[in-house]
Amino acid sequence: YPSTLRITVVERVPVVVKDYPDGPHLFDRDGVDFATEPPPPTLPYLDTDNPGPTDPATKAALEVMLALPPDVVAQVGRIAAPSVASIALTVADGRVVVWGTNDRTDEKALKLAALLTQPGHTYDVSSPDLPTVK
DSSP states (O other): OOSOOOOOOOOOOOOEEEEETTEEEEEOTTOOEEEESOOOTTOOEEEOSSOSTTOHHHHHHHHHHHHSOHHHHTTEEEEEOSSTTOEEEEETTSOEEEEESSTTHHHHHHHHHHHTTSOOSEEEOSSTTSOEEO
16 A cells, blocks of 8 residues: 555636626636636637537637637637637637638647738638638
8 A cells, every 4th residue: 555645736727718697617728617707807708509528619619729829819809619610719809810620720820820910800710821811
């Protein structure tokens, strides 16, 4: 038998928040709904039908959020994932980012960081080889 017992506590960190009738629910990087409380001020809202750790759309949205550089995450107000093939971000100032699928997410994240410095309303990185600004 071991003579000592080691316990490691890993605190869950909110990545997105979703509104429910009983209040805002915080979700961690794995899609686990771990708290019902007011979110931190810059936490993006999640728009999916059935958020949770087994929902493919939730997983895809979280993968996108985790790939974004911190300065871009700070600008995101909402992430919508009605399906894994149609992910979109809304920046806090109302600009829209068409993400598409979560294929080539790291490449899209790099392109988006550069695109957001350009004037426009719609930023499309769904094809990272041909990103566009309208």
